[in-house]
Amino acid sequence: MKLFRRLAAPLFVLALATSAHAAAIKALIVDGQNNHDWKGTTPGLKKYLEDTGLFTVDVATTPGNKDDMPTFKPDFKKYRLVVSNYNGQDWPKETQAAFEEFVRAGGGFISVHAANNSFPSWAAYNQMIGLGGWNGRSEKSGPYVYWEEKAAKVVKDLAPGRGGSHGPQHAFAVETREPQHPIMAGLPAKWMHAQDELYDRLRGPAENLTVLATSFAPKDKGGTDRHEPMLMTIGFGQGRVFHTAMGHAGGGKRVAQQCVGFIVTFQRGAEWAATGKVTQKIPADFPTADQIRLRE
Numbered sequence: 001m002k003l004f005r006r007l008a009a010p011l012f013v014l015a016l017a018t019s020a021h022a023a024a025i026k027a028l029i030v031d032g033q034n035n036h037d038w039k040g041t042t043p044g045l046k047k048y049l050e051d052t053g054l055f056t057v058d059v060a061t062t063p064g065n066k067d068d069m070p071t072f073k074p075d076f077k078k079y080r081l082v083v084s085n086y087n088g089q090d091w092p093k094e095t096q097a098a099f100e101e102f103v104r105a106g107g108g109f110i111s112v113h114a115a116n117n118s119f120p121s122w123a124a125y126n127q128m129i130g131l132g133g134w135n136g137r138s139e140k141s142g143p144y145v146y147w148e149e150k151a152a153k154v155v156k157d158l159a160p161g162r163g164g165s166h167g168p169q170h171a172f173a174v175e176t177r178e179p180q181h182p183i184m185a186g187l188p189a190k191w192m193h194a195q196d197e198l199y200d201r202l203r204g205p206a207e208n209l210t211v212l213a214t215s216f217a218p219k220d221k222g223g224t225d226r227h228e229p230m231l232m233t234i235g236f237g238q239g240r241v242f243h244t245a246m247g248h249a250g251g252g253k254r255v256a257q258q259c260v261g262f263i264v265t266f267q268r269g270a271e272w273a274a275t276g277k278v279t280q281k282i283p284a285d286f287p288t289a290d291q292i293r294l295r296e
Helices: 011-017 038-051 066-071 093-104 113-117 123-129 260-275
Strands: 002-006 025-031 055-061 081-084 108-112 144-148 153-157 170-176 190-196 209-217 226-236 239-244 291-295
Touching: 025 038, 025 260, 038 055, 038 260, 081 093, 081 260, 093 123, 093 239, 108 113, 108 123, 108 260, 123 226, 123 239, 144 209, 170 226, 190 260, 190 291, 226 260, 239 260, 260 291
Parallel strands: 002 291, 025 055, 025 081, 081 108, 108 239
Antiparallel strands: 144 153, 144 226, 170 190, 170 209, 209 226, 226 239
16 A cells, blocks of 8 residues: 655645635634544644635634533524534533524534534434434434445444444545445545544434445454445435544544545535535545545
C-alpha cells in the first residue's frame, strides 16, 4: 500500500475558492464539547467547505459548563446546512426543538464521526443520524446495521448487545455500495482511507437510511468480521442528512481528516445535504484501491 501527500489543494479547488461567484450556501459548524479534538478539526472542516466555493461558514461553540448550556441558542434558520463536530452534554430543550424543526423543514445536516455518540436519549436526533454508538446505546436503541457481502444487501440485526465499538486505529478500505447516489457518483468502487477508528456495532432507528459505503472490520483488528457502514444518508422530514463515521482526531493527530477520501466525501455530502445534488468534480488526487492520499 502506497501513501502520497499533497502539499496544496488541486487547481480546480483553488479556482472555485477564488471564483468571483459569491458562495450562496450558508453553513454552521457546531462544536464546543467532544472527546475528540474539536479545536483542531473545526478549522479544517470550515476550510474544506469554503474550498468548494459553495459555502460561507460560521461556527457556534457551546459553553463548556453544563450550568451555562441554557445560553446556547443558535439561529439555525439562518442556514441551509448544519455540521455537528459535537459530542457532549445535552443542548437545552428549546435548542433541540429548534434544530429538529430546522432539519424536518428541509435543512441539511452532517454528523461527523463522534457526533454519532451524542444525545442517546434524544429520539429525533437518533432518527436523524440513523445509527449511533456508546453512551448506553443497546438493543433498545434499534438494530445493528451492516452489509452482508454474499447477499449484497444491508442487514438489520436485532441481536442484543452494546451499541458502538472499534479496535485500534488503522488504515482500511472503503467500498461503495450505492454508486449511483450523487455523493458517490464517479468515486472508485474501493479506495484506501488513512488511519482512523473503524466504528462498528453501530445501532439505532435506521429509518429512511441508505448505506452509501462500508468498510470491513476484521476480528484481528478488534472488529466484527462484518462490513460496517462508513457513509450514510438519512431522510428526516423534508431534510437531508449525511452521516460520516470517519474522521477521528486526538492526541495531536488528525490524519483521518487529512485523507482526501474523507475531505471529498465530506464536501460532496455537504452539497447534497444542502441542495439535493452534487456538482463537484472528483479531484485527481483521490485515493485508489492501494494508495492513501493526504492533504497537508
